[in-house]
Amino acid sequence: MTDSIILQLKNVSKMYDDTHAMVDISLYIRKNEFVTLLGPSGCGKTTTLRIIGGFEEADSGDLFFEGRNINNLPAYKRKVNTVFQKYALFPHMNVFDNIAFGLKIKKMDKQVIQEKVERMLKLVNLNGFGKRSVNSLSGGQQQRVAIARALVNEPEVLLLDEPLGALDLKLRKEMQVELKNMQQSLGITFIYVTHDQEEALSMSDTIVVMNNGVIQQIGTPEDIYNEPKNAFVADFIGESNILDGVMEKDYMVRFMGRQFPCVDKGFDKEEKVDVVIRPEDIKVVPWQEGMLSGIVRSATFKGVHYEMMIDGEDYTWMVHSTILAPVDSKVGLSILPNDIHIMKKKVAS
Amino acid sequence: MKQRWLAAPYLIWMIIFIVVPMFLVLFYSVAEQTGEGWRLTGDHFRRFVDPIYINVLIRSIVLALVSTLICLLLGYPMAAILASREYSRKKIMYMLIVLPMWMNFLLRTYAWMTLLERNGVINSFLSLLRLPALDILYTNQAVILGMVYNFLPFMILPIYSVLSKIDESVIEAAQDLGGNNVTVFRRVVFPLSLPGVVSGITMVFMPAVTTFVISRLLGGGQFMLIGNLIEQQFLSSWDWGFGSALSVIMMLLILASMGIMSKYEQDGGGGALW
Numbered sequence: 001m002t003d004s005i006i007l008q009l010k011n012v013s014k015m016y017d018d019t020h021a022m023v024d025i026s027l028y029i030r031k032n033e034f035v036t037l038l039g040p041s042g043c044g045k046t047t048t049l050r051i052i053g054g055f056e057e058a059d060s061g062d063l064f065f066e067g068r069n070i071n072n073l074p075a076y077k078r079k080v081n082t083v084f085q086k087y088a089l090f091p092h093m094n095v096f097d098n099i100a101f102g103l104k105i106k107k108m109d110k111q112v113i114q115e116k117v118e119r120m121l122k123l124v125n126l127n128g129f130g131k132r133s134v135n136s137l138s139g140g141q142q143q144r145v146a147i148a149r150a151l152v153n154e155p156e157v158l159l160l161d162e163p164l165g166a167l168d169l170k171l172r173k174e175m176q177v178e179l180k181n182m183q184q185s186l187g188i189t190f191i192y193v194t195h196d197q198e199e200a201l202s203m204s205d206t207i208v209v210m211n212n213g214v215i216q217q218i219g220t221p222e223d224i225y226n227e228p229k230n231a232f233v234a235d236f237i238g239e240s241n242i243l244d245g246v247m248e249k250d251y252m253v254r255f256m257g258r259q260f261p262c263v264d265k266g267f268d269k270e271e272k273v274d275v276v277i278r279p280e281d282i283k284v285v286p287w288q289e290g291m292l293s294g295i296v297r298s299a300t301f302k303g304v305h306y307e308m309m310i311d312g313e314d315y316t317w318m319v320h321s322t323i324l325a326p327v328d329s330k331v332g333l334s335i336l337p338n339d340i341h342i343m344k345k346k347v348a349s
Numbered sequence: 350m351k352q353r354w355l356a357a358p359y360l361i362w363m364i365i366f367i368v369v370p371m372f373l374v375l376f377y378s379v380a381e382q383t384g385e386g387w388r389l390t391g392d393h394f395r396r397f398v399d400p401i402y403i404n405v406l407i408r409s410i411v412l413a414l415v416s417t418l419i420c421l422l423l424g425y426p427m428a429a430i431l432a433s434r435e436y437s438r439k440k441i442m443y444m445l446i447v448l449p450m451w452m453n454f455l456l457r458t459y460a461w462m463t464l465l466e467r468n469g470v471i472n473s474f475l476s477l478l479r480l481p482a483l484d485i486l487y488t489n490q491a492v493i494l495g496m497v498y499n500f501l502p503f504m505i506l507p508i509y510s511v512l513s514k515i516d517e518s519v520i521e522a523a524q525d526l527g528g529n530n531v532t533v534f535r536r537v538v539f540p541l542s543l544p545g546v547v548s549g550i551t552m553v554f555m556p557a558v559t560t561f562v563i564s565r566l567l568g569g570g571q572f573m574l575i576g577n578l579i580e581q582q583f584l585s586s587w588d589w590g591f592g593s594a595l596s597v598i599m600m601l602l603i604l605a606s607m608g609i610m611s612k613y614e615q616d617g618g619g620g621a622l623w
Contacts, residue, residue, distance in 0.1 A: 053521075053525060054524075054525075055521050055525075074524070074529075076524045076525070076526075076527050076528055081526065082522070082525045084522055085518070086516070086518060088518035088521065089522075090522070090523070090537060091519070091541070092537075092540045092541055101523070101528075102527050105526060105528055105532055106527060149522075149526070150525075150526075153526065153527070
């Protein structure tokens with residue numbers, strides 16, 4: 001894997017009317033990386049993608065492509081291609097002409113175009129669909145055409161704006177695998193926008209978590225899941241129990257009225273912190289053996305595990321466990337130091 | 350389809366005022382009254398094959414085509430501006446286009462007579478500026494002007510309606526794939542707007558080719574159009590047979606042009622105003 005940076009955003013900001021879509025975003029993307037911009041709707045991820053694609057102009061900041069500033073380069077001159085959210089296929093053209101659009105503009109030889117499009121159709125599993133009208137295709141097939149139409153131009157970077165959003169769960173899973181395979185076999189940089197954390201975790205090399213136009217955390221899926229930087233990331237990536245706590249000293253945090261050993265240090269004495277505990281990291285034990293206790297309020301079967309809501313003293317815990325504790329029973333809860341994540345409170349704004 | 354009977358009032362209306370008159374026109378065009386009743390004849394149609402009448406037809410078609418073309422050249426850019434996202438005075442512009450249609454067609458056309466008169470408003474203004482007078486009333490130009498003025502909204506609205514329905518992301522996709530503005534227009538926007546263009550052309554050409562008011566008022570009756578000819582047969586010459594034959598020819602002509610146009614309208618998604 002080469003380490004060369006292909007795309008870089010430096011202090012990019014963008015406002016729509018009165019809302020900040022992007023606040024001082026700086027970000028670099030390496031060649032052949034699969035980067036996911038993840039966040040709730042309105043967090044600025046699509047705006048970031050549109051600025052990279054050239055459909056939107058930043059209010060301030062710079063955009064570099066292979067080291068060259070491309071702030072003023074119009075979309076049609078950029079070496080990136082986009083797969084749009086609702087595919088945006090040309091309704092007046094058949095599948096072949098849709099895919100060939102970019103090549104025809106480049107005035108390529110007819111024979112070459114024919115070959116390239118055929119190869120693309122094979123790649124996206126749409127062999128023999130060339131003459132079909134795009135309106136007769138299913139959502140999944142249209143999606144594949146959209147991907148083929150972008151990939152056939154052999155872009156350096158492929159931008160994907162929630163490309164699987166309109167597909168059903170099963171098809172989405174299949175397409176996730178296919179997309180990842182394509183990205184690896186073709187060696188193209190993917191910048192992928194989604195609000196689906198599972199999708200982000202399973203496909204990405206790097207995840208950029210955004211909220212309110214601000215980058216919350218950049219890291220590998222493992223980093224983001226295991227070491228969320230703040231309560232927002234913890235809450236957004238997977239489910240979490242988030243409690244108010246106070247850091248007594250290094251390796252010791254107090255919440256729910258008692259002390260817990262933990263593995264974090266470097267906080268001020270008595271600093272107020274967010275304590276994040278994943279539902280699957282809480283063990284249900286007999287009442288007497290627990291560090292905390294509670295009464296099982298509800299239990300829901302989720303397939304692999306049960307999701308139980310357990311009423312503690314003044315907090316309702318979400319616990320995932322493969323062993324079911326009966327509703328209304330009194331149980332103990334136990335948490336390992338390793339599974340207690342301490343996060344700085346957001347600086348008061 | 351249980352509520353089919355709800356359509357009955359409209360069906361009756363249509364039969365009385367559209368179907369029956371059509372058949373009457375057809376009947377008169379091929380019938381001749383003789384001493385002992387009606388007799389089938391092709392005379393009315395044969396009478397039309399005369400250079401005088403053929404020229405009237407050709408002149409009508411040419412004037413209508415020129416007006417349609419001007420409407421298209423003026424209307425398409427206007428529709429595109431109206432449909433563009435950045436344009437903020439959309440509502441006002443839309444009003445200005447529709448507003449004249451609230452006034453009576455005859456009044457509007459009479460107004461042009463006063464404007465274009467030798468001592469009319471335009472010429473008074475021109476002479477004030479010591480510019481040569483514009484003397485186009487009672488000429489073909491005045492007729493074309495009248496047609497364009499009266500029918501332009503019918504060109505703008507269907508094109509606008511289709512253009513504003515084009516998905517912005519399709520245009521962005523075309524840019525993304527390397528299309529500059531010209532290419533994007535030529536390969537994506539224009540083809541997608543064709544249904545609107547076809548509707549616009551039909552809606553301008555048809556009234557233009559059959560008009561008799563504009564040609565009489567602004568053309569001063571010097572240049573007879575097919576509409577005037579038909580009007581004359583029914584109201585002055587009382588030759589209902591010939592008038593009906595001309596109407597039938599006109600209808601066939603319109604049907605044929607609609608047939609040609611509908612070929613281009615396929616798979617355009619219906620678009621437009623209807």
